[in-house]
Amino acid sequence: DLSLEFPERYHCIEKGFVPLNQTECLLTEMLAKFTETEALEGRIYACDQCNSKRRKSNPKPLVLSEARKQLMIYRLPQVLRLHL
Secondary structure, X not given: OEEOOOOHHHOOOOOOOOOOOOOOOOHHHHHHHHOOOEEEEEEEEEOHHHHHHHHXXXXXXXXXXXXXXXXXXXXXXXOOOEEO
């Protein structure tokens, strides 16, 4: 199951408001938004690669880094249910 969001141009600002003259909403656009790279807040992630050499020569605290995450679809299942 994947939960996809409609693009912001389709979000209602007020109850009963319906956006007019909008271009069509494409599933590919929604999937592109779902798989966008996202910056994670704070420098709280210990990078194994950065710290592996450091641990051997220096007992100082770990080096913490900013991190990014990205969800990808590696292989399509036989059935894919999308929540819109």
